[in-house]
Amino acid sequence: MKILTMKLTGPTRRAFGAAAVAAALIAGLGATGADAQTVEHPEGFNPDEWVIVASVINTTNPYMISNIEGAEAISEALGIPLEIVNSNNSSQTSISSIYAILASGKKPIMFVNTVASSDAPTIVEAVKQAGGYVTIWWNKPDEYKPQDVGDNFVAFQKHTGVDSGRCGAQALAEALGGEGDVILLPGVQDSTTSKTRVAGFRAEIAENYPGINILEERPSNWDPQLGARNARDLIVKYGDQIDGVWSADDGMQIGAMQSFENAGLLDRVKFASDGLYPKTLEDIKSGRGNNAIVGETFHRGYMASAIGLYTAYLAASGQIVPSELEDNKRESFFKLSCVTPENYEQYLQYDEEGAPAEFVERLIANGPWDTEPVPLVGGGVEVLPES
Amino acid sequence: MTSVMHEDGPRGAAGMKRNGSASMRRLFAEGAKGPIGLLAALVVLIVVFSFLNPRFASIENLQNVLFQVSVPLILVVGATLVIQMGSIDLSIEGIMGAAGMTWILLSPNTRTMIDLGLWAWLIALVLGMSLGLMTGVIYAKLKVPSFVVSLGTWYVGLGIAILLYGNNSLPSLTSEALARWPTGLTLGLPHAFWLAALVLLFGLLISNYTNLGRGLMAIGNNEPIARMSGMPVNVYKIGAFAIAGLLGGLAGILATMQLGSGSTDIGFGQLFVVIPAAVIGGTALGGGEGGMIRSALGVVLLIILNNGLVLAGVDPDYQSGVFGLILLFAIIAVAWPERGRLKVAK
Numbered sequence: 001m002k003i004l005t006m007k008l009t010g011p012t013r014r015a016f017g018a019a020a021v022a023a024a025l026i027a028g029l030g031a032t033g034a035d036a037q038t039v040e041h042p043e044g045f046n047p048d049e050w051v052i053v054a055s056v057i058n059t060t061n062p063y064m065i066s067n068i069e070g071a072e073a074i075s076e077a078l079g080i081p082l083e084i085v086n087s088n089n090s091s092q093t094s095i096s097s098i099y100a101i102l103a104s105g106k107k108p109i110m111f112v113n114t115v116a117s118s119d120a121p122t123i124v125e126a127v128k129q130a131g132g133y134v135t136i137w138w139n140k141p142d143e144y145k146p147q148d149v150g151d152n153f154v155a156f157q158k159h160t161g162v163d164s165g166r167c168g169a170q171a172l173a174e175a176l177g178g179e180g181d182v183i184l185l186p187g188v189q190d191s192t193t194s195k196t197r198v199a200g201f202r203a204e205i206a207e208n209y210p211g212i213n214i215l216e217e218r219p220s221n222w223d224p225q226l227g228a229r230n231a232r233d234l235i236v237k238y239g240d241q242i243d244g245v246w247s248a249d250d251g252m253q254i255g256a257m258q259s260f261e262n263a264g265l266l267d268r269v270k271f272a273s274d275g276l277y278p279k280t281l282e283d284i285k286s287g288r289g290n291n292a293i294v295g296e297t298f299h300r301g302y303m304a305s306a307i308g309l310y311t312a313y314l315a316a317s318g319q320i321v322p323s324e325l326e327d328n329k330r331e332s333f334f335k336l337s338c339v340t341p342e343n344y345e346q347y348l349q350y351d352e353e354g355a356p357a358e359f360v361e362r363l364i365a366n367g368p369w370d371t372e373p374v375p376l377v378g379g380g381v382e383v384l385p386e387s
Numbered sequence: 388m389t390s391v392m393h394e395d396g397p398r399g400a401a402g403m404k405r406n407g408s409a410s411m412r413r414l415f416a417e418g419a420k421g422p423i424g425l426l427a428a429l430v431v432l433i434v435v436f437s438f439l440n441p442r443f444a445s446i447e448n449l450q451n452v453l454f455q456v457s458v459p460l461i462l463v464v465g466a467t468l469v470i471q472m473g474s475i476d477l478s479i480e481g482i483m484g485a486a487g488m489t490w491i492l493l494s495p496n497t498r499t500m501i502d503l504g505l506w507a508w509l510i511a512l513v514l515g516m517s518l519g520l521m522t523g524v525i526y527a528k529l530k531v532p533s534f535v536v537s538l539g540t541w542y543v544g545l546g547i548a549i550l551l552y553g554n555n556s557l558p559s560l561t562s563e564a565l566a567r568w569p570t571g572l573t574l575g576l577p578h579a580f581w582l583a584a585l586v587l588l589f590g591l592l593i594s595n596y597t598n599l600g601r602g603l604m605a606i607g608n609n610e611p612i613a614r615m616s617g618m619p620v621n622v623y624k625i626g627a628f629a630i631a632g633l634l635g636g637l638a639g640i641l642a643t644m645q646l647g648s649g650s651t652d653i654g655f656g657q658l659f660v661v662i663p664a665a666v667i668g669g670t671a672l673g674g675g676e677g678g679m680i681r682s683a684l685g686v687v688l689l690i691i692l693n694n695g696l697v698l699a700g701v702d703p704d705y706q707s708g709v710f711g712l713i714l715l716f717a718i719i720a721v722a723w724p725e726r727g728r729l730k731v732a733k
Contacts, residue, residue: 060549060651062557189703219703223655224646229455233697236448237440254557258647262570278556279648282497 038077039364045317047080051106052313054305055085055094055123056113061222061251062277066301067113073302073356074309077364080109091115095122108132109316111308114139117192120156128152133316135308139192142381146330151322154315155329157308159336159374160382161193164297165200165246167338168272171295172244173209175270180243181213183234185227185256187248189219196382197248197274203385215242220252227252231259244270250277250296261289270294276339278351284344296339298347302356303374307334310360311368328379329369335377347373422681424721425668429688432717436695443698450577452687452694454570457579458645459686461638462661464590465519465631467682470665471594472603472624473610473674474533476631478522479661481544483639483654486515488548490640491558491649494565498558512636518544519632523625533628548651558649566647579641586634590679599626607674664689667714667721688717 041047054071056064068084075082083101087094094115102108110127112134114120120140127134128150136156146153172182184201187194198217205212215238218230227247234242245260247253253273260266266289273280276296284293314320322330339347349355350373362371369376437444462479469476492499493507503510522540526533560566569579594600602623605613614620635654642653668685670677692713701709 060545060552186703216700217703218697223652224648224650225642225653225655228646229693230697232451232455233694236442236445236451236694237698237700254648255646258566258645261647262567279497279559282559 038361039079041078042317042319047078049107050080050316051101051104051108052078052080052082052309053085053098053101053108053110054082054112054309055087055098055110057087057094057115058089059084059086063249063275063301064113067111067305068301069356070300070302070305070360071111071309073360074306074313074363076357077360078313080313087115089115091119094119095126098123099126102126102130102132107316108134109309109312110134111137111305111312113137113304117141120144124149124153133312135312137304137308146322147327151315154312154322155308155325155332157304157311157332157334158382159297159299159304160200160333160378161196162200162203162382162385163336164274165197165202166204167297167336168197168246168274168295169201169204169209169212171338171340172246172270172272173205173212175272175294176212176243178209179211181215181238181241182244182246183215183231183238183242184217185220185230185245185247185252186217187219187222187252189221194219194222194248196384199384201246212244220247220255222249222251224251224255226255228255228259231256232263235259235263235265240265240268242269244272247271247273249273250275250280253293254279257283257289257292260292266290266292272296275299276344276347281344281348281351284341287341291341294341296344298337298339298350299334299374300350303350303359303371304334306356306360306363307368307371307374310363314368328376331379331381332369332376333378333380333382334374337373422669422684422721424724425681425684425688425717428717428720429684429691431720432688432691432695432713436691436699439695439699443695446575448694448698450572450575452690453580454577454645455694456687456690457569457577457583458638458642459657459660459664459690460580460583460683461586461634461641462657463664463682463686464586464679465627465634466661467590467665467668467670467677467679468594468600468603468627469533469631470607470662470670470672471674471677472606472627473672474526474624474627475662475672476519476522476537476628477534477658478518478537478540478544479631479635479638480652480654480656480658481541481546481548482515482518482632482635483544483642483657484548484651485518485544485551485639486511486636487639487643487653488551488558488649488651489514491560491643492551494560495562496558496560496649498556502562508640511640512633514547515636515639516629516633519628519630519635520625522632523628526628527621527624537628545651548653552649552651560644560647565644569641569645579645582637582641586637587679587683593630594679599623603627604675607676609675660686660689667718669721689714692717 052075056067058064071082085094085097107130108127110132112123114136117139120136121144124134133152133154135154138158140156146155186198220227220230245256247256250273253271257271260269271293272295274297276298280293280296315322442448466476490507490511493501493503493510495502518540522537525531525536571578573581602618606620639653643649664685665682666672668681670682692710696706696710
């Protein structure tokens with residue numbers, strides 16, 4: 001239908017991106033050179049032949065916006081122009097926009113936050129044809145491995161959902177003293193990310209907290225309003241029997257907390273989730289609802305895109321040969337930190353002005369697998385625990 | 388257009404000559420005659436769900452359902468006016484995003500230090516109405532199908548919302564009074580619902596007592612005849628979209644208040660509640676049929692169906708499928724009384 005891509009650098013890039021969405025037009029505004037290049041490219045690598053591409057699921061979700069920030073920071077540091085692909089929540093749009101960029105003749109160094117797992121093979125094949133290098137984040141089919149495809153599919157990277165679910169379960173169960181009834185708000189039901197987080201939550205409860213009873217699970221599609229609506233319905237159904245709420249991401253938790261607040265129950269219910277959105281940080285800081293939020297996980301979209309793009313750049317510039325890397329650097333798990341009201345302060349630095357650029361600087365110094373707070377911690381295909 | 392008017396249906400081109408001296412009785416008669424099937428379907432659902440979980444029939448759940456009904460109810464009033472004239476307005480989600488984001492950034496919030504009070508409402512509503520006007524003018528004057536124009540407006544609205552949102556954090560309401568207002572109760576019912584009920588009344592009055600309302604129905608029935616009879620067809624068309632835009636803006640503000648935070652996606656999913664609701668209520672997409680009350684009942688049916696399935700504890704794996712199946716049965720029940728007529732469905 002429409003191709004929503006943009007080719008810009010500078011601080012107004014996202015604003016222009018929004019205008020492109022608004023007009024539903026193809027925006028091909030001329031790329032300007034990046035101005036703060038900090039990296040010396042190796043001999044034989046001509047940055048003019050390359051373009052950095054970051055494909056995100058949409059441009060409204062805070063996580064996706066953060067993905068874009070990371071791509072901007074790495075584009076600036078490498079002095080290679082950036083193109084953002086806004087998939088508008090559609091695999092079709094994502095793939096057709098990527099084809100359009102590949103047709104432009106430059107070779108892509110690409111980060112893709114896939115809309116659906118099944119998009120990965122199509123995108124990787126296209127990038128391979130164009131002589132580019134791609135790193136996929138979050139979703140791909142388990143059996144589709146970078147090792148089998150070749151060097152152009154540099155790596156698949158993610159934070160494990162199981163760990164995220166376990167973090168939330170521990171925090172919630174501890175806050176309830178190991179006894180109580182909880183409800184779960186997963187994301188889109190068949191998404192791998194949601195499934196792994198739910199499995200981690202359930203496994204942790206089953207293994208360590210027999211006194212915690214899961215009343216019900218209501219998928220809320222990552223949508224704050226659906227989270228709010230399901231929470232309202234569950235409040236009607238269970239009343240003050242609910243002691244805790246776990247959501248698969250902060251967006252849904254924001255909605256759920258509002259419903260509990262409206263029902264006058266926020267003071268006696270505990271919440272745990274994933275993502276540590278700025279709004280969540282504010283609520284932890286202010287102690288909203290009798291310190292209602294008890295557990296979170298920390299990872300940032302800009303870190304994901306920067307790691308993904310830098311890994312792809314290293315392959316493109318010949319500084320690594322993907323096929324010579326060990327397996328967990330091809331299918332990689334990066335560290336996910338459990339955040340509680342006691343330790344949240346140490347993560348504030350990563351949301352300060354200029355944090356993405358600072359992270360990229362350390363990333364370039366330490367390499368994609370050794371940069372705090374998200375070093376490589378494992379790899380392979382994420383195994384769902386039995387619960 | 389695509390449908391043949393039936394004898395007890397709302398007044399069309401012929402009826403428009405009657406002026407607005409009808410009684411309140413007639414105002415509601417329009418709604419009461421049509422939706423026997425719809426009411427029956429609703430009653431059956433309510434009985435079954437109450438049987439499955441007694442809490443379904445509680446006052447608390449009534450308040451909950453009415454709270455959830457309020458946003459789509461406001462939207463369906465505008466959508467019904469547009470659909471009655473045989474057009475469609477796809478822009479509501481974009482308009483909601485633009486107006487909701489404008490409103491929250493001008494009201495006490497965590498992002499901007501601005502509080503314009505009532506002006507925030509006014510500016511957001513005017514923005515919504517302007518977007519509606521834009522759709523209406525392009526549609527009426529340039530004769531571009533409303534489907535395409537309003538699709539464009541959807542993205543323009545979304546674009547405005549994204550620009551306002553920028554790279555910054557989610558704005559949240561800091562005023563307790565505003566955040567609590569939608570759930571506050573008057574006479575046992577939430578304020579959000581009272582607001583929606585007022586809008587519905589406003590829609591009924593427009594639909595039944597104004598030249599605009601009767602004109603829209605006439606356009607839906609037969610636009611060339613409406614034009615030949617000297618009706619200002621373009622003005623009515625633009626008016627309908629402007630009202631729909633205004634109500635989209637109001638719905639955006641209310642949804643933002645309900646969530647307590649601004650979101651560019653605040654309207655997400657509403658289009659597929661509002662348009663099916665109007666159609667289930669008997670507002671034919673071809674125009675010239677249907678009414679406000681019926682559309683409102685359609686909204687209530689969809690919301691109750693979702694709420695009831697959660698309360699009944701239907702496994703999430705089956706919820707979508709069960710929702711669809713029950714909806715199909717409900718639609719059959721709604722359409723049953725009409726099936727024998729010379730009705731053309733496309």
